[in-house]
Amino acid sequence: MGQILTAPDLQYHPFRRERMHCVVAPLLDGTRLTIPIEIICGAADGPRLVVIAGVHGDELEGVRAVQMLSATIDQHRLSGTVLLIPVANMAAFVSRTRRNPLDNMDLNRVFPGRPDGTISERLAYLIVYTLLANATLVVSLHGFGALGTLMPWMEFVDIPASIRQESHAAALAFGFPDLMPLPLLPGVLITALAQCGIPAIEGEIGGMGMIDPSNWRRYVTGVIQVMRHLRMISDPPVYVADPRYWGLHWIHAPAGGLFERRFALGDHVASGQRLGFLLNPFGEEIDSVVAPCDGVVGACQMAASVHPGDPVALVWSPL
Ligand SMILES: [Zn+2]
Known part of the structure; x- marks a missing residue:
């Protein structure tokens, strides 16, 4: 199970392997919020790779992938x-x-956090300044939440700096052919890391609150490819030969209602195309959703019950 520690030792020691819980803060009920971590060291010192999952509590395929990496390395x-x-x-x-x-905060909107903030801000601060500090590379594993699903993609920061090259190279090594170069976005982990000088990539796969082996296995394979890329294991790296670069266009529901969806994940759509409509409790159409641009539907909410502002679909537009 591992010890509960307020100041974890994260130093390299040959063949060190340890599971620990890092304390974030005491809670109202007298327990402490902690983060479980595992440190795995090889025979020789070298790069420091951090793989982080469960930033969002209903995205579980990254969680399962990290567990399986522990069993695999x-x-x-x-x-x-x-x-x-x-x-x-x-x-x-x-x-x-x-x-x-x-x-009620979204952890991936409060990075790098604050030491004296709310519990999510303190958690973010501990993650960035204690657990991820000095990382050679950070791989962050996400997915759609419990209500939807998506096609795999990998994000990296697109800024004129060496961080971009290092992050982009890691994304090509990971193996997903669909890549999303993103600007700096306040509160997002890979942005906060870029501002600390740490290369990072953030993946998306699956959803529906599931742990589908075909999804988490792709995450495990991707992280092992990144370890090859960093020369942490001696097998030669393989890179995506024909990457596709996309922009992300989320479509948020204009109103609440039952969403009658008229598209499927992976569909090619044209700008202005009607993607579905919203029904009030009497079944009357009150609003509709249209594609904001030409592209491919890369993510969609599967649950038909929709609140105003819900992310009902995502269109990838070619860059
Ligand atoms: Zn997420």
């Missing part, structure tokens, strides 16, 4: 250190929600 073939964070946002994980129920 062979310390005798490893150079450097892998730090695994299977569930970054434990309170959200327990409540099966995207947001942390203790302060």
